[in-house]
Amino acid sequence: MSALEITHRYQCILTMYAGYGVARGGPGEISNLLKSRGVDHRAESYLTQRISLAIQWGNAASVMGTFASVAAICILLEVGALPSRRSGFTCNDPALSFPYTGDTFSISLVATVTVIVPFLIMWVVETIQHRDDEYSLKTNKLVTTAKTAGLMYRDYIYGAVVTLTVLEVVKCVIGSPRPTFFDLCEPDKAKTCNGSEYVSSYTCTSTKYSSYLKIDSGRSFPSAHAAMSTYCGLFLAWYLQRRAFSWHNRSVLIVPLIQALCLIYAAVCSLSRLTDHRHHWWDVLVGGSMGVLAVLYTILVLCKNFSQPAVVSTSDISSSDGNNHQSVRRLLSSKPHVEMP
Template identity: 45%
Template structure:
């Protein structure tokens, strides 16, 4: 027990959240069950307008690119790398919020086990071949191996939650930095389009998309106001005072909140 406590004391919030995410990722999923011939679950699978690869690419890298560019212009009269350091610091906090978002979404997915709109097409449960009328099937076995772990993870929409987290994070950051409104609308609109595509592709029910947005909201507020301190940083970021700060304090200015 002492060794466990000692090991735990050496971890930080990143280690703990990553460990939780990995544990949750390998937990078995619950099965909500289905009603025979349910039309809401009988849609054909047509693919993704926005794939996971594209979504993660945008969610992981676009905020960093935007903040590096904006901070450089915002501090154009300052001949230091403080603007880069500030952008990277906020980006690290944003990534923590993203990992928190992913973890909570996945916990909900495996806890609920809600069938997707294309459930019958991709899962092809063998129990659906014999059930009749409006009979409810609480336990089932998918016959399509590729979809065994995906056909019943509809609630909530992970695409929507991550898109809202990234899109509104960028939009609010641009607002705080006084950037053009069209860029903010483009960022927020992109998040809304991502959520809409999940409905059009029949990958989620409308309540899944709504739930994804609701999950993202408090995590986004926590990321912006607590982790990123509402982007409170004067134009020069106290650069004049840094020359009089001890070396250890310089590290703290950049890494504050990393543990």
């Protein structure tokens, strides 16, 4: 029997009997159906892989719905649709008197890099690392590796959304003025106060800049650019170290180069907030620290330090140390708690 025929045989079994097995006897029933047809043990590994991916992919879809709600709240906080605190200022404070000259790294650029680039890199790496066997259809290689990358991307996005939410809440609670505060806001009390008088209540009167920039002029602490660029850069650098780097591969020089670019992006984006006078040094320091803590949590807790092999072929499952595989095997062999008629 050819490899294609074998693949179609098990695909047919999975398609025709998976729903019946789950409805009548739980996942264990599917394994019994396979054994009754006299298939070898590799079919169970193939089925384990497919169900594991299906369960995780379904969980990812449900979590993404929550992400959308959280992202909507962050956007409302960012544009000032939700109330937030504004700290006062000291008259003629030179630390708040820098002219606004724009951003070297715009917020749209940082958002694009943070959201799109990691998935593309993970998809490429997983596609290169993918190994076809007799139970995998070669025409589905890109789809399979996209799902595998998507599972890790889900954890990455989860960490990014949590980090961004914390940042926005802290920004709105602290309400610290930026170094360009006087130029962007032009507070009315700044024209009448004297010496080093502290002003706690004011109204922005600037007509040169948009309402968003006037609101944003009082949200300096901490730096979201520093946090998100550090999070993205360190995550990708460590992902490549764990999943792509090997002294025995020809990529031994390419991977460190990409890792260096990731780290340079994180450093330059963070430092540009100082050279652009968009943040104080302590804003960048705290923002970068939050990015480091977030990436440690995502990598070590959510992604398990990328210790699990890519679930893309039965040969990988058979050769792995099997912690995740054994958990799914126990799930398949367990009896359901509720039987459906």
